[in-house]
Amino acid sequence: MLKKKAARQARYDRSAYLYLLPALVLLAVFLLYPILNTFLTSFKNEYRFLTGEFAGFGLQNYADIFKDATFGRAIINTLFIAFVCIPASMVAALTISLLLNAIERWQGFYMTLFYLPQVTNVIAAGLVFAFMFNSNFGLVNTVLGWVGIDPVAWIKGEGIAASPKLYYEAYARCLFILFVYTVWQGISLKIILFMGGLQNINKQYYLAAKVDGTSSWRIIRKITLPLLSPTTVYVFITSVITAFKAYAQVISLFGSHYGPPGDDSKMMITLVGYMMDAMGDYLTPGSISKASAAAMILVLLVMLVTIVQFKLTKKRVHYN
Amino acid sequence: MKTQFARKFAVYLLLTIAVSLMLVPFYWMINTSLKSSVELLRTPPTMIPAELRFQNFLDALIKAPFLRYLSNTVFVAIAVVAVSTAVTVLAAFAFARLRFRGKTLLFFAVLGTMMVPQEMLIITNFMTVSKLGWMNSWQALIVPYCINPFNIYLLRQTFKQVPDELYLVSRVDGVSHFRYLQKVVLPLSKSSIVTTMILSTIWIWDSYAWPNLITTDDGKRLVSNGLQNAFTSDTGRIQYELQMAAATMVIVPLVLFFLLLRKYILSGMDKGGLKG
């Protein structure tokens, strides 16, 4: 019995640690250590960033956050991005990738075009979306006009502080804009990743299925998608994680007060937005640690979601 | 035959529509970069510049030392891509293929670091870098970017798809892990590696906060800082036409880079040597 165990041990690849060493060192210094620091900071009460003084450890920051209605809104919006926008953009990207994969001529050309948004300047993107949803001469309203729909005031806040109905209508419109923007924003990268994954599937399987008279749709469902699952899981998990860290898009769409003019509830704030606001206030004692606490809650949430995702997808991922 | 054609046509049509939608912002960027500051203010905006003002590009170049910023960025990007690809490939290989104690734990640690917002880490990393005396140095711009858990995860996923038999046969032949990685895994995983390289490059290209914080010396600025700072007046107004002209110039290298590597992304994993 003992001997057998020894045998097992010897089969470990000791050199593995060597392979990991550079990554682990960098990871420890530039990722783990700051995380640990953030973790500690989140428990420091009345923490003053400039001097490093604080009034003992405690849960004050967490308590503060949970009392804050804005934080709840941040969670809801973040979840919206993660579980509504991301799946939608994945479906779109996957569809486009499958279409791309179905063609031979011009494939590279289309790929390049689909890739361009990835390198498009963020400011340009923000500008164009603001323009697209402009109520007077925006592209969206122009198009709606063609089909006989009256122009919609997309980012409009008049009266919303006074009327819950108007507030939620404005909120719905903003969510829609966020949705379109988020879907658009993530699609390029996802297409690239999906294309990479699709290219890795052995063509032989398609042949076998094709000879059997399987329809294209069936082939996609029964062969392509299952064999693409490692990529899909990667894309999903990383997109959701990225979505949880969404910040730039709400700022570029709705400005630093996270909403249409007239709104002071920060209706479109996200978790990182919440964190950034607290951090932006770095000179106020306690602010950085509040941001840290928000970050820790964010991490906790993402971790939870990721673990659930792993559990759910584990069975379905196919590696050769 | 007919349906075949109709189907092909539909596919191309759909793709064309999708591409057009995707490219609206891109088009807008170019459109804006060619407008005069006067035309820029016109409402509703013009879809095609009344007069193409290529002067904007020259102006942008004069306004800020763009070529310097660009060469800085290229330098940093090359360094980061080189180092981080090496670091990532090694780590991903260990996670995908090697057997060692604590693998799951370490891998989850890597995954865990993906979950923390980058913005939160900046504060501590700034302290680290300044303690290392790296302020205003190339190291500070390069080293922290050399670790990217997303890429480690992506490559691990890809490496796992290399058929086991190839690993087994090379092991039996006495080929070392490193050689196997170098001679078999890397060539077969080209497409993903290239993807991570592109992602790293874009990461460098877009990153703003960190380089801004860590460099106070104009000689080490990256383009993103230049883009943000150069065209903002004191009243907070932005000269969009110049900014977009600069942005357009800035992405040209990225597009070229992508075009150069595109065929690798589309090369996929060759699986022709296996039966079953």
Add this chain to the structure above:
Amino acid sequence: GGGNGAKGEAGASGALEKAVQAVVTDKKDVTISFWTSTGASNLPFLERMVDDFRTQYPNIKVDFSAQGRVDELAKKLTQNIVSKSTPTLSNLDASTFPEYIDSGAIVDLQPYYADGKIGFSGEEQADFYPIYLDEAKSFGPEGTLYGFPTNKKTTDVLVYNKTYFDGKGWTAPSTWDDVVKDSQTIKDDTGKPGFSFDNSYGDAAFKLMSQQWGSPYVAADGTADINNDATKDALAFYKGNMTKGYFTMPALMPSAGGKTSSNGFVMEETYMYVGAAAGVPFAIPNPKAGQKQFDLGVAPVPQKDPAKPVALSKGEDYAIFANATDEQRVAAWLLIKFLSGAEENADWLINSGNLPIRKSMLEVPAYKQFLASDKSDPKKYYMAAAVKAALATPMTYDKVTAKSGDIATETGNLWESVMIGGGDIASLLSQAAEKVK
């Protein structure tokens, strides 16, 4: 944190003298770094001033660099304070001072200011507009001077469509009542709101109007005092005029959007607005862009009570960081002093549209000529008009506190929420007051 400050005080005069001796008399080499938030368009003029300084003090090496917008600069400074790698000299937003002072990160400039050799003489001190020095003095405790005014000072002015006003035979309104009266006519006449207030600084309108109506805004003890009747009245006043369609806000104008009114103004979507003096060039209509040609008028901000005028100064101040050696401090002070020189500033002021901080600046021939610009150079002409309008009203400042930033954000949001969102003034005010406590 306070270690540096303590040391500075203990051997203050002795050390200062020694450092002055070294830098000024012995011309010992010293290197200082100077960070600025000046944007690209004005940077060359500041750079030129620094160059002049370098020529004048060859032994002082100045590392001069722009570090982005003022909020980014502040973030960077804060980080560098923590890591003890600050520059010698930088400009700061007023709201940044209290915490920096508190944590001993910056140096009291009073000894330098008052120094016989390198300070300002009594005559020179009197040459400054007192508001700027008073504000700098207010940052720290009594008797200290932690900041020193930069040459980046401005204030809000009223911009109006002079062609239209002339057509009506009107002059610029000087009180809010005038504004309302004119707006009413404009509304009847054109169907458009007559007046808009920029909210590019978020809290500008709230701050100015509530104080004109008599609210302290910041109480003597430094706490916020915003939940009072005066404020309510001010808000109700603006709100009421909005409801009637006389007033508007940038966000509500089709062409403007955002936080500044000028784009709507040039499209004649409104006929008057209050905004930063430096922004006036953007209000000049451009016929090439399809805008109707009209003349501008620039006037001081309207008042509630002309007898007790309130106009708020905006701008930044210099600070020297505690990290610097005594010699560096002296050198930095010399630079500050140089940068406030009248002759030196002419070009800067003409091109940036900022306000002179010393009366003698008005006497510099080049600047005089600028102020007398005629319409042949509309940009210069209107910038000069803005400067003149700004100088017409004595300015005040609000005492900054550690909470200043918070108050500004809160009141800015509140303003929009009330004016656009239709929120209830009383409840929103009490909420905001609660938050900034």
Add this chain to the structure above:
Amino acid sequence: MQVRLEQVTKTFAGSKNTQATAVKELDVTIASGKLVGLLGPSGCGKSTTLFMIAGIHDVSEGHIYFGDHDVTALPSDKRGVGIVFQNYALYPHLTVWDNIAFPLLNAKEMKKRLKQRFAELSPPMANFKAYIQRLVEEAAKLVELTAYLDRKPAELSGGQQQRVAIARAIVKNPSILLLDEPLSNLDARLRVQTRDEIKRIQKQTGITTVFVTHDQDEALSICDEVIILKDGVLQQQGPPQEVYDHPANQFVAEFLGSPQINLVGGSIKANKLYLGNEEWFALPESLSDQPVNIGVRYENIRPDRENRKQAFEATVTSIARTGGTSTVQVRLADGQPMRLHRDSDDVLQEGDRVRLYARPRTVYIFNAEGEKILQC
């Protein structure tokens, strides 16, 4: 369904701008309902031919007909063929059950046909699912995989994987069945059993079947016809025994028959056949004088106990027993080697001198180009 290849050529564009012609101007007709073996050395174009019939490879030149129907341009899914790939091509993410059921559940045509068959079932079955289940199980039983239905391909042995592929091709009862070395990884017993089963199914259903194999035993024992290729060129087509007995050329003679045919140098002089230098027998036809290769199969060479005139002398050089028979190696008078088969318990000894003979009709005479010029 009859399958006809008309002047079919397949050229591959190689990786370095080279071209490889895998199949050249192939003219072949596979009669409806026949089981046809495709034979030839490795790389001769067997798989390529099969793939062209299946529509997987485009035809570079020529035409393929199913019955009267030109299918050259028809995509593979419209051809209704079943195929077993040489490398199995099992779906790695599916279990054995799912792999076998795949063509039943995923092709619309197929499903329609199955539903109809299900409706006509007698005795009728309770539900369609159970019917599918039964079909899959029958196929699995046929290849002895019933115990493995839940496994994924990676958990199977090589032979088991091959059997899954066979089951998957057979289960859908295709109108044309293409099998690429379907038995190469099976042991003898299973091999015989499976090939008999394939034969039985083929007979029963009348599916036209093309069967690539390198095992002649297999080809000879179950095929109605064999097609022999070399370097992509058709060498001979015909019933197996016919081809075995009457090879069209030296290549076919050498290729068929295990162990390989005896080939000895000889010549024709004055219409007499010389084995080495020794005169053997007079030819029934008149042929010009020339050097020739003489082919005689092992089993056609026997010790001459009756003192025939046409016998020749040889010396036993070695005897190797394999299983039930011995291979006897002999040397002719001029030193050329020859082999023959004997029962294991024959009494020959090394060094014995024996007289051997072969009937003239079992002797093939090839010219220098490898063409057969005479078989008496």
Add this chain to the structure above:
Amino acid sequence: MQVRLEQVTKTFAGSKNTQATAVKELDVTIASGKLVGLLGPSGCGKSTTLFMIAGIHDVSEGHIYFGDHDVTALPSDKRGVGIVFQNYALYPHLTVWDNIAFPLLNAKEMKKRLKQRFAELSPPMANFKAYIQRLVEEAAKLVELTAYLDRKPAELSGGQQQRVAIARAIVKNPSILLLDEPLSNLDARLRVQTRDEIKRIQKQTGITTVFVTHDQDEALSICDEVIILKDGVLQQQGPPQEVYDHPANQFVAEFLGSPQINLVGGSIKANKLYLGNEEWFALPESLSDQPVNIGVRYENIRPDRENRKQAFEATVTSIARTGGTSTVQVRLADGQPMRLHRDSDDVLQEGDRVRLYARPRTVYIFNAEGEKILQC
């Protein structure tokens, strides 16, 4: 190098928490320098055994020794074995040349050894590269791939791919060579040729070679010993003819021999063997009365022309010619079928009544459990 397996067991954890024992308590010694065939039905654990020897699979229980050295825990790269996978495992991105040269150029140990060999070369060669080139070319020539050195695996036929794998394993001249069905996709000619070549190399170099095959001809003709597995359990080990002639049990008797051995029901009564109900012959040993299975190989049954006492009567039911021999199917008196071999030109006719006999020492008697209880 001697290879010894001591009580080796291999258990796979299945996908659904099931366990599959692929190899069970295997005790086998493979003598140094021998060529040993591993035989058994599909899925019996042949590949698994090979993989454990190669160090690819961990051993679940037991030990493996190379010589005196316990290698159970030794990683595969330290074992110095060469292997051909059943599914080839060629590097898809490399050309044939690169595939073959891969182990030479990329294994440190190997390279060192090669350099040394290169230094000792006589006549010496100009440079090391040329030496490698020669080795690769030699290996390629051996498997007839010289014309394909520039191609990638995807551009090769199945058999060609298999040959690349063989060349790759052989080129490095390993001290132990493991071949998993290396010839399954080759045609008869190449098969015989390659196996003879493997045998030659093996003899020349004395490499201990384990050879998985399902082809008994192959096993019987080139192996020094065969090991026969069933369901992961060792059945018999010994020289091939020995195993063929003296099968340890009914399974081995059935498994070896193609066509399969004749098995007819019979019984022992009073130390006499009954074939069906007919008394056949008296047993030389005393055995208890019991029903038995009697196995006689085809080739051991002959028409009795000498009117032997131990002959039995049968009726010819069919005659099938395959290649050079005919398989004659007969029916015994009690209806049990039997087959025998005759030369194709034998004069038997369907319906003929024949007397057959087999020598007692070629008759195996198995009990109901399949154990052999007697072979005279």
